[in-house]
Amino acid sequence: MDLLEIAKNNTKKNQPFYVKMLSLFSVVRGYNILLIVIAQYLASIFIFSPEKSLRYVLLDIDLYFIVLATTCVIAAGYIINNFYDFETDKINKPIKSKIDALVSQKIKLRIYFFLNFLGVCFGFLVSWRAALFFSVYIFLIWLYSHKLKKYPLTGLFSAAVLALLPFFAVFVYYKNFSEIIFTHAAFLFFILLIRELIKDLEKIKGDFVKNYQTIAVKYGEYFTKILITFLALLTLNPIYFLLKYPEIGGMRYYFYVSIVVLILFVCFLWFSKNKRHYTLLHVALKLLILAGVFSLALIDYSVIINKLL
Numbered sequence: 063m064d065l066l067e068i069a070k071n072n073t074k075k076n077q078p079f080y081v082k083m084l085s086l087f088s089v090v091r092g093y094n095i096l097l098i099v100i101a102q103y104l105a106s107i108f109i110f111s112p113e114k115s116l117r118y119v120l121l122d123i124d125l126y127f128i129v130l131a132t133t134c135v136i137a138a139g140y141i142i143n144n145f146y147d148f149e150t151d152k153i154n155k156p157i158k159s160k161i162d163a164l165v166s167q168k169i170k171l172r173i174y175f176f177l178n179f180l181g182v183c184f185g186f187l188v189s190w191r192a193a194l195f196f197s198v199y200i201f202l203i204w205l206y207s208h209k210l211k212k213y214p215l216t217g218l219f220s221a222a223v224l225a226l227l228p229f230f231a232v233f234v235y236y237k238n239f240s241e242i243i244f245t246h247a248a249f250l251f252f253i254l255l256i257r258e259l260i261k262d263l264e265k266i267k268g269d270f271v272k273n274y275q276t277i278a279v280k281y282g283e284y285f286t287k288i289l290i291t292f293l294a295l296l297t298l299n300p301i302y303f304l305l306k307y308p309e310i311g312g313m314r315y316y317f318y319v320s321i322v323v324l325i326l327f328v329c330f331l332w333f334s335k336n337k338r339h340y341t342l343l344h345v346a347l348k349l350l351i352l353a354g355v356f357s358l359a360l361i362d363y364s365v366i367i368n369k370l371l
Contacts, residue, residue: 085164086173089144090137097355098136102129102232104358109243110236127184128235131196132228134181139203139224141174146207153268192231199227214277218262222254242307249300250354252293257347259290264340287331294324312360316353323350 107119119125144151144162151159178200185193206224211217226247233243262269262278263286269279278286301317304310310317327346334340 082165085161086170088158089162089165089170090140092137094140095133095136097352098228099129099133101355101358102132102228104355105229106232106236108358109246110232124188125232125235127187128192128231131181131184131188131192132231134177134184135196135199135203136228138174138177138181138200139207141170141177142204143207145170145174150265150268150271150274153271154265188235192235195231195234199224202227212274212276214275214280217274217276218255218258221258222251225254226251242304242309245300245303245307249297249304250351252297252300253347253351253354256290256293256297257344257351259286259293260340260344260347262286263334264337264344267337290331291328294328297324313357316357316360319353320350 106125107116111119145167181196182193185196203224206220210220259277262276263283266278269276301320305314305317327343331343334343
């Protein structure tokens with residue numbers, strides 16, 4: 063019997079340990095966390111500290127604890143978000159919600175508090191400021207899951223800001239305040255805003271039933287599509303400025319592809335009519351973000367060679 067069949071039976075008692083672990087992996091979205099860890103390290107190597115050797119960055123114990131703290135806090139964030147969205151997920155993500163339900167809400171909350179405790183402890187191993195940062199981050203994630211996400215503008219912007227904060231922690235650690243970093247952040251911020259609006263369209267049915275006042279629910283699909291189109295146009299601005307920086311090296315090809323993807327994305331958006339279409343658009347944005355993470359390694363070929371040597 064596979065995990066999906068077990069989920070359909072929806073029995074929590076006497077489940078094998080590996081089944082509960084897979085269910086928990088689904089709740090904390092382990093694949094997303096792995097991507098964030100890779101992105102933090104690649105950004106540290108090629109953007110935040112390009113002058114430092116690969117060995118120095120990889121063996122930097124403080125950076126290691128920052129990444130560990132980020133991993134714990136984000137995993138806990140997914141758990142509390144899953145806790146508050148349990149009823150809407152039954153409508154929007156029926157199969158995933160059944161898999162997630164194989165671990166009881168009580169156990170999820172215990173793991174949530176334990177992961178947050180670990181996150182703050184790892185922060186303390188770096189400095190009291192890092193611990194304070196992650197404590198505030200924990201509170202903001204809870205506030206978003208409990209309250210902010212239910213309202214149009216606060217839900218949209220807070221979700222994008224929370225997704226950027228893990229990189230802000232590394233950014234402050236290296237104290238690299240160059241223009242190119244802020245331009246990269248602006249590009250990612252617009253992409254994240256678009257992704258949140260697509261997610262609102264994707265789960266509009268469940269949000270409407272639970273009276274979550276997202277932009278898609280309050281202002282309708284047509285207005286949401288106009289807003290996404292406007293944000294896609296705004297995204298071209300940081301791309302334009304990034305292409306003017308010679309420091310981005312081979313990553314410029316990623317931004318050329320991004321322009322094409324955004325144009326096709328907007329075209330397909332206006333022909334989208336149902337959840338399946340919006341899911342495809344959501345996947346396209348995920349792939350664009352994934353490609354952006356790994357394209358960080360293309361910023362400077364000589365840096366790669368020098369760091370490896």
